[in-house]
Amino acid sequence: MLHFVQHDKRVPVILSGAKNLGVAMVRDASLTLSMTAGDCHSERSEESRCSNRCGCFANAQHDMTGKQGWTVTFCRDFVGATERVPPYAREMSVREFIGKFIPAVKPKPVLSRQEALTAIPIRNPLLEWERTEEGELLLKVPVEQRSLVIRWAIAAFRLPPVRHIQLDEVGAAVWELCDGEHTVESIVQQMCKRTRMSRREVEASVSMFLKMLADRRLVAFKRGGKKKA
Amino acid sequence: MKHGLAPEQIVGWQGVSLRVPPDWSVTGFQGDAKEGYLRIDSPGSLVAEVRWAQARKAVDVRKRLDAYLNLVERQAKKRKVTFTGRIKPSEDWEGALEFNYRADRKVRGFIRQCPQCRRVVIAQVSGDKDDAVVNVANQLLDTLQDHSEDGWWTWALLGLVVRLPERFALVKSQVMSGYLLLQFRSRYTEVSVERWGLADVTLKRWTLAEWALQATEWKRLKRQYTQGDVKQHPAVQLVGRRLAPTVWLRRKIERLVLRRPEEVRGVVWHCEPSNRIYSVRVERGAEELLGQIIDSVQCH
Numbered sequence: 001m002l003h004f005v006q007h008d009k010r011v012p013v014i015l016s017g018a019k020n021l022g023v024a025m026v027r028d029a030s031l032t033l034s035m036t037a038g039d040c041h042s043e044r045s046e047e048s049r050c051s052n053r054c055g056c057f058a059n060a061q062h063d064m065t066g067k068q069g070w071t072v073t074f075c076r077d078f079v080g081a082t083e084r085v086p087p088y089a090r091e092m093s094v095r096e097f098i099g100k101f102i103p104a105v106k107p108k109p110v111l112s113r114q115e116a117l118t119a120i121p122i123r124n125p126l127l128e129w130e131r132t133e134e135g136e137l138l139l140k141v142p143v144e145q146r147s148l149v150i151r152w153a154i155a156a157f158r159l160p161p162v163r164h165i166q167l168d169e170v171g172a173a174v175w176e177l178c179d180g181e182h183t184v185e186s187i188v189q190q191m192c193k194r195t196r197m198s199r200r201e202v203e204a205s206v207s208m209f210l211k212m213l214a215d216r217r218l219v220a221f222k223r224g225g226k227k228k229a
Numbered sequence: 230m231k232h233g234l235a236p237e238q239i240v241g242w243q244g245v246s247l248r249v250p251p252d253w254s255v256t257g258f259q260g261d262a263k264e265g266y267l268r269i270d271s272p273g274s275l276v277a278e279v280r281w282a283q284a285r286k287a288v289d290v291r292k293r294l295d296a297y298l299n300l301v302e303r304q305a306k307k308r309k310v311t312f313t314g315r316i317k318p319s320e321d322w323e324g325a326l327e328f329n330y331r332a333d334r335k336v337r338g339f340i341r342q343c344p345q346c347r348r349v350v351i352a353q354v355s356g357d358k359d360d361a362v363v364n365v366a367n368q369l370l371d372t373l374q375d376h377s378e379d380g381w382w383t384w385a386l387l388g389l390v391v392r393l394p395e396r397f398a399l400v401k402s403q404v405m406s407g408y409l410l411l412q413f414r415s416r417y418t419e420v421s422v423e424r425w426g427l428a429d430v431t432l433k434r435w436t437l438a439e440w441a442l443q444a445t446e447w448k449r450l451k452r453q454y455t456q457g458d459v460k461q462h463p464a465v466q467l468v469g470r471r472l473a474p475t476v477w478l479r480r481k482i483e484r485l486v487l488r489r490p491e492e493v494r495g496v497v498w499h500c501e502p503s504n505r506i507y508s509v510r511v512e513r514g515a516e517e518l519l520g521q522i523i524d525s526v527q528c529h
């Protein structure tokens with residue numbers, strides 16, 4: 001379904017094959033998205049935390065009350081940070097860790113499904129991308145290395161200064177809708193029309209896909225208004 | 230105010246079926262024909278749930294309902310929510326009881342035992358404070374059936390509708406976005422029904438036949454195929470045999486001694502209006518059965 005293939009001239013990593021990409025439907029699909037948005041929530045409470053780590057929301061303008069919503073700006077280190085900190089390397093709380101084995105212990109997502117659906121995904125403004133002839137999309141993620149040895153290695157072996165991530169046709173369509181104006185709900189509705197799949201299926205896939213993008217800091221979420229888009 | 234809900238989508242699971250609005254979807258199921266549970270969610274906060282249990286003789290539905298409501302009340306107390314409930318005999322069904330209760334959510338439902346098949350069913354619709362729970366419950370629960378009249382069960386979820394003889398038990402299911410699999414067995418006959426989404430993307434790279442032979446279960450089989458039509462859609466018809474040597478030997482012996490068929494037959498078709506690919510496969514069953522199952526699939 002939604003392809004998300006990480007192209008790296010050195011090691012091509014296929015994040016998901018077509019068949020594994022299906023998302024289990026018989027659990028609350030929107031939960032995956034809620035968790036993502038929830039992650040942002042938990043990170044924003046320690047504002048200084050990201051500055052040296054993943055840098056994800058280091059410059060975020062947080063509204064600590066959470067009532068008026070929050071906006072996100074990306075810090076300069078953002079992309080380099082993605083390179084240094086592999087996905088999922090974010091520190092896990094003890095509860096989250098135990099929750100992996102005992103679902104009952106898992107911390108509840110901070111956002112409700114409705115809140116998750118009104119969230120607005122925004123692309124990382126530091127990324128460039130282009131359309132391929134097959135309708136796929138190539139994201140160019142700048143590689144920023146702090147380690148001298150690795151920088152030297154990159155120069156010596158003439159490795160590309162950007163890492164490519166390829167999105168398939170459907171993934172590309174979602175990516176283009178992440179323009180900071182469409183809510184998750186409206187993306188889901190548009191993808192419903194385009195793919196002719198049932199709403200639930202699309203909601204599950206799109207949520208999962210956005211979570212993958214967010215885990216790699218390619219998009220972030222901004223809290224939307226109360227009403228449905 | 231009573232407004233029309235248009236419960237047009239059929240949902241069927243383990244012999245239980247009901248009609249819901251087209252934008253509702255099955256979000257959970259458990260158990261089997263003897264005892265099980267089905268949950269269907271609306272896009273909003275309304276939820277329909279059905280729980281069933283097969284009984285041998287008449288049961289006291291009042292006792293079961295009390296046990297259920299007591300459980301709900303206890304849970305509500307734990308969460309410090311006030312619980313109010315009401316039970317009254319149903320006007321439409323003899324021996325059935327209707328109930329309403331309110332804890333964190335508003336709920337309306339009924340319990341009844343079918344005099345024919347002896348299944349005990351609790352069905353309910355729940356919603357938030359401002360949902361028209363009673364109205365919705367009345368419309369949806371009216372359509373609930375606990376058994377089928379013709380011996381064929383309707384299996385329907387997320388827009389897939391297929392009918393199989395009652396004797397087939399569900400042995401495996403995968404319900405994912407873009408891919409659905411239901412696998413059934415009755416004695417030695419196995420039936421698999423699959424559905425893939427995004428056919429337009431898939432068929433950009435492959436022809437239907439190439440894809441059927443290389444990307445589905447058929448790649449594991451020694452098979453032959455012909456191209457044709459099914460339901461006025463382009464289709465590939467396949468016949469084959471399992472390759473694994475142990476299976477092969479066992480099946481050969483069975484074929485000789487017990488005269489059981491060893492063929493696998495199936496059809497893969499592309500339904501353009503719904504942008505989906507369907508596959509029905511019958512292992513070691515009658516050819517006729519395959520045709521009947523394909524006929525029962527409502528693909529668009």
Ligand SMILES: [Zn+2]
Nearest residue numbers: 343346375376
């Ligand atoms: Zn019955």
Ligand SMILES: [Zn+2]
Nearest residue numbers: 500501528529
């Ligand atoms: Zn069709």
